[in-house]
Amino acid sequence: MNLTSSKKTLLLSGVALGILACILAYFGNPKNMAICVACFIRDSAGAMKLHTAAVVQYFRPEIVGFVCGSFLIALATREYRSTAGSSPMLRFILGVIMMIGSLAFLGCPLRMVIRMAAGDLNAYVGFLGFAAGVFTGTIALKHGFSLGRAHETGKINGAVLPVVLVVLFVLSLTTTLFAFSEKGPGSMHAPALLALAVALLFGAIAQKCRTCFAGSIRDVILMRNFDLITVIGGLFAVMLVFNLATGGFKLSFAGQPVAHSQHIWNILGLYAVGFAAVLAGGCPLRQLVLAGQGSSDSAVTFLGLLVGAAFCHNFGRQLQLPRIRPQLRAVWPWPVKPRSLDALLFCLLSDLCQSSRKGNRR
8 A cells, every 4th residue: 555645645644643643642641742752762761771860761662663563564565675784873873963952852853743733832933943954954965965875684684673672662561670750751651552552553654654754844845845744734633633622732832741942942952853864864753664664774873862862861960051151151041952062063064074075976
């Protein structure tokens, strides 16, 4: 079944994804966070004790479901292709950057759309940064940026991440090795098996309709193609109706769950995510889907996201405003988050190096 054959099937795919997100929201996932790939990877990192932030520790079945759903549907439709070798270390760092930017904003691009559908005006501000980041990444592509060609590998390579995630999920259910939050976002979740089932279907649909939040905007800029953004529109519409029906819609900046109104960091955080996502070939959700269908390069990006979450929560407390010199605070009054600035600098340097290398070859 080809879900990309027409805008109608793409729109229906987006509606289906929205319904699945609503199910997770209804059965216990945090408010305005029915699905957040970055937040769920962060929670899973905490569950595995890669960081010790007690309020965000829970091994999220959704991450397992997204990867394995893509893996199973790719096998069933003969789209599974084990590949690797396309600048893995750069992809790892781009994964770290996407996580840093997402945590500065408090959500990945998927959660940005979900927050927008709930009336969170901070998410609309963040969207400006995300779109600008995608635009910058698109300019990099036009100027020759490339991570290089991936090569086919043994089929078992592409199956490593799905298998590892399944093993970790089983261990999280059957042992006491993992940490679990007793309060905060990590303590809010749908029943594990329900979350897994919903995420399997979500991952399969996302694989078939090529869902990518960065890619949808990139295609509009590069090719004036609105196909992929139709999926996002369908998801947004369903979440909007759900929030209106359940009283979850609140049009405001203040009082939004798991959000902040430091607009400069909302913009810069999602700018870094959009920029890095275009360079890496997909947003965090797309990376999980690609990893499921056999891309070891996207699996490496996932590891970057995981390490980025641990880095932010382990060292984040050492990078806050009280440790910045008074002279700097006098000219820069906003809470300082150097991680976001470092992420942007790396994206720019990576773009220049890769583009210049391609230019030299010419």
